[in-house]
Amino acid sequence: MPSSTPPRAATQTTTEKAGRDRKLRWTALVLALIVAIIVISPIICTLAVAVAITAGVSLGKKTPTFLRFTTPATATRALIISVVVALLSAGMANLVLPRADTTVDEAPVAFAPTSPAADDTVAVGEDQQAFPTPTETVTPETAEAGTALAALAALEVKGRAPKTGYDRDEFGQRWKDIDRNGCGQRDDVLARDLAGVQKDGRCVVTSGILDDPFTGERITFERGEDTSSLVQIDHVVPLSDAWQKGAQQLTAHQRETLGNDPLNLLAVDGAANAQKSDSDAATWLPKNTGFRCAYVARQASVKVAYELWVTQAERDAMERILTGCPAEPLLTSDYAADAMAIAAEPASKPSPSVAPAPKSQPTQESKPAPTPAPAKPADVYFKNCTAAREAGAAPVHVGDPGYAKHLDRDGDGVGCE
Structure with a gap:
């Protein structure tokens, strides 16, 4: 006889299955309801806040509002319930709406402590501060004595004088042998500033290598009609600029010394020297920024040595450069010191006053013999x-x-x- 499931057992199995199905359906329904509530929680929160405000107004004014809270008790209950609903829905809204300080696509990032590279590590001792304290800006008035920056305070600030009357010949002989070593000043400067100097005889520089201070480039110098101009001798304080800022008041000897003083001369790139022309620090500075401190300090040194003045714009430009290198020294010149120690001769010597001679009878005077004119020097000409x-x-x-x-x-x- 074939076996079969007892009727009671089958009924029990069917009942259990139906119960599980109902639980699953209710669970799904509850989850869907929760999700729906979470999704619409911002709207629920807004409505709850509106109800809370209305209930509060009703309690405050003790009058029914458009929601018809007929009694204070009803308004109180509505206020409490709406506040609770608003708080709950606001919490749910945070799950739906992104925070203001993040983006929707933003994912949390874990930050792990990193160790700095060995080269970047700076040990801070007990006597050190973690952050550097700002240093006080050095000015010409507070700069250390003997520096070019401090010398700016001694320079007179005035406007340019007219260029009227300027001529290169006002500064005497070009390349005068100022140190009396038998060589012209141009060759002396080339021998000083060039490396690997070759000479024709004792003085004449025929070749060498110039590390040009104006451009930072290396120039090969070869003496010749077409090549000598590649390296020129620059007047650090241009003579035209000096003429407009005090050199007119110098004696001829002092101006000649200024024009040939090694302090005021540099071997430089010819093109850069032409570009500079007679500019001061307010309108021209070397392309090579690494040389600007030394260049401006040398200009200040020349102006101090020969008692020249600066314009306000020029002083501001010089101060701006020198505050970046406040220890740049002030240079001196024995030639300038000797020349400036000689007082300027007066333009004309006053003739001594002579008491008038008593009148006497006129006498026949013999005419003095005419003084012979000085003989003109014979023209000197060298064939070669x-x-x-x-x-x-x-x-x-x-x-x-x-x-x-x-x-x-x-x-x-x-x-x-």
Whole structure:
């Protein structure tokens, strides 16, 4: 006889299955309801807040509102319930709406402590501060004595004088042998500023290497008609600028010293020197920023040594550069000190007053013999440098008797070098 499930057991199994199905359906329904409430929680929160405000107004004014809270008790219950609902729905709304300080796509990022690289590690001792304290800006008035920055305080600030009357010849002989070593000043400066100098004889620099301070570039110097101009001798304080800022009041000797003082001369790139022209620090500074401190300090040194003044714009520019290097020293010049120690000669000597002679009878006076005019020096002419050397006149500078362009083929103002 085949076996079969007892009727009571089958009924019990069917009942249990139906119960599980009902639980699942109710669970799904509750979850869906919760999700729906969470989704619409911002709306519920807004409505709850509106009800709470209305209930509060009703209690405050003790009058029914548009929601018809007929009694204070009803309004109180509505207020409490709406506040609770608002708080709950606000909490749910945080699950739906993004926070103001994050984006929807933002994911939490875990930050792990990192150890700084060995090169970046700075130990801070007990006597050190974690953050540097700001240092006081050094000014010309507070700068250490003997620095170029401090010297700015001693420079007079005035406007430019007219350029009227300026001529290069006002500054005397070009490349004068100021140190009396037998060599022109141009060759002395080239020998000082160039490396690997080669000479023709004792003085004439024929080649060398210039690390140009104005551009920072390296220039190979070769003496010649077409190449000498690649390296020029710059007047750090241009003579035209000096003329407009006090040099007019200097004596001829003092101006000549200024024009040939090694303190005021630098071997530089010819193109950069032409670009500078007669500009001061307010309108031109070297392209090589690493040289600007030394350049401006040298300008200040020259102006102090020869008692020249600066314009306000020029002083501001010099101060701006030198505050970045307050220890840059002030340079001195023995040539300037000697020249400036000689007082300027008066323009004309006053003639002594003479008491008038008593009147006397006129007498026949003999006419004095005329003073013979001084003989004009004979024109000096050298056919070539051999003739100049045989006459003991070499080297021949511009303005010297016998100087001519055919003796000065490189055009540097010194012939038969």
